[in-house]
Amino acid sequence: MATFLSYHDLQQQGILYSEAHALQYLINVGILRPHQYCEECQTYMELKSCPTARYSDGYNWACPDDIHLLSVRADSVLHRRKISFTSFLHLLWLFCNRISVSDAARLVSSNIKTVRTLFTSLRQCMAEDLLDNGVRRKIGGPGHIIEIDESKFGRRKYNRGRRVVGKWILGGYCRTTGECFLTECTNNKRDHHTLLRLIKQNVLPGTIILTDKWKGYNSLSHHGFIHLVVNHRQGFVDPLTGVHTNTCEGMWFHAKKHMRQGHGRTRVDSTAVSIALCEFVWLKKFGLTRSDSSIRQMFNRDIPQLMSRVFS
Ligand SMILES: [Zn+2]
Incomplete structure (x- = not known):
């Protein structure tokens, strides 16, 4: 069982300052x-120290009689990356703290493109x-109850007025599990066909929407969903049914904030x-917020677990 360490522990134990320890x-x-x-060779390879310059990390994987050699970075996020193991750990910590690419590159004296x-x-x-x-x-x-709504991501035109130039995003928030989906509206349209197709791609049948x-959203009830509507002209909570999409509104706020922070300028590329x-x-x-404990948990546990899932 892996022992996950906090950034503080990695510092205390000197792991952040030794390539061999960071590798381990x-x-x-x-x-x-x-x-x-x-x-x-139909055999497991061994981790061996590599005194020759073939692999600059100081170690490599080798078959028992050293016929086949493999980099310790093979099949990982570090494959062919010019980042030392200690710098990687620093960068991972900065990433979890949502530090921008340019600031992170400056802090670890690394190339901005590499970061x-x-x-x-x-x-x-x-x-x-x-x-x-793949799906x-x-x-x-x-x-399950899911609130669904569309929202436009972008800037107000000329920074004033109500007109927003940008992309229509369809989003849903599951009140039952706290999970969500966000997806770009195809061709920036939010007509009946587009929305229905995207909802079917993201939401299981039988859901209360x-x-x-x-x-x-008119025909959702003809496509295997239970559809309840709130009329926003009569307030945000339907007086008769109590139906509202307020949690979705909150999600838009956080999603837009997320897009502004840590992603540099408003990106237009899809x-x-x-x-x-x-x-x-x-x-x-994964329930990760901007709180200190979330940042620690993401660094110590959730990102390492993500890496072993994705590269397994
Ligand atoms: Zn071999």
């Missing part, structure tokens, strides 16, 4: 592969972790947006 720690927690199997690709890879791992055999895992199901009166949305959903799924 990364193996222990599963960020680097704990073992490698050689298909050709950007690392942070992007960590977020891609989160996106991948939300998939089930987005659906939320909800019979007995709460929405506002937007006509795009991949960056969808990865940032996935990161938000992943953090929410």
Whole structure:
């Protein structure tokens, strides 16, 4: 069983200042592969110190008679990255603290491009972790209540007025489990066909869905969902049914804040947006907030576990 250490413990035990100790720690927690199997020799490889310069990490995986060699970074997020193990641990801590790429690069005296690709890879791992055999895992199901709403992400035009230029995002929050989904509206449309298709992709049949009166949601009850509506013109909670989508409103606030912080300028490129949305959903799924204990838990446990899941 892996022993996860806090950043403070890593500092105290000198692990943050020794490449050999950092390597051992990364193996222990599963960020680097704990073992490698050689298909050709049909045997497990051994971790050996590597005095030659072939692998600059000082260690490599080797078959018993040293025929086949493999980097300790193989099949991991550190594969072919020019980052020392100690710098990686520092960067991971900064990532968990949602420090921007440029600040993180400055703090560890690293190349900004190297840090950007690392942070992007960590977020891609989160996106991948939300998939089930390559398909987005659906939320909800019979007995589950999900609030669904669309919101436009972007800036107010010319920084004033009500007109917002940006992307329509469809989101849902499951009151039963606290899980959510966020997805870009195809071609930036929020018509009936687009919304229905996206909801079917993200929500299991039988779910109780709460929405506002937007006509795009009209036919949900004909497609296997139980659909309840709140009329926002008559206040935020329907006086008759008590239906509301307030939790979804709260989610928009946090998601937009998330997109503004740690992701630099408002990105228009689609991949960056969808990865940032996935990161938000992943953090929410694991109950991670901006609190100190969440940041510690993400660094000590949730990211290492994520890495061993994604690279297993
Ligand atoms: Zn071999």
